[in-house]
Amino acid sequence: MPQHTPPRPICGHCDGFPTVTITTGQTTPNGQRQTITANCPACRGTGHTTTHVCAHTRIGA
Numbered sequence: 001m002p003q004h005t006p007p008r009p010i011c012g013h014c015d016g017f018p019t020v021t022i023t024t025g026q027t028t029p030n031g032q033r034q035t036i037t038a039n040c041p042a043c044r045g046t047g048h049t050t051t052h053v054c055a056h057t058r059i060g061a
Contacts, residue, residue: 008048014040
């Protein structure tokens with residue numbers, strides 16, 4: 001029998017659209033728009049949240 005994996009929850013920060021391309025407003029020498037790619041920092045470009053929780057500690061009060 002096939003093993004079914006449960007669907008992972010979609011990232012709440014990017015709503016499942018983890019990578020976007022942004023134009024810089026400049027053009028390349030061949031006339032195309034110059035772009036940069038940005039990944040969602042919360043899911044690191046996967047579009048899904050992880051099942052484990054990373055513990056963040058605060059130093060001080």
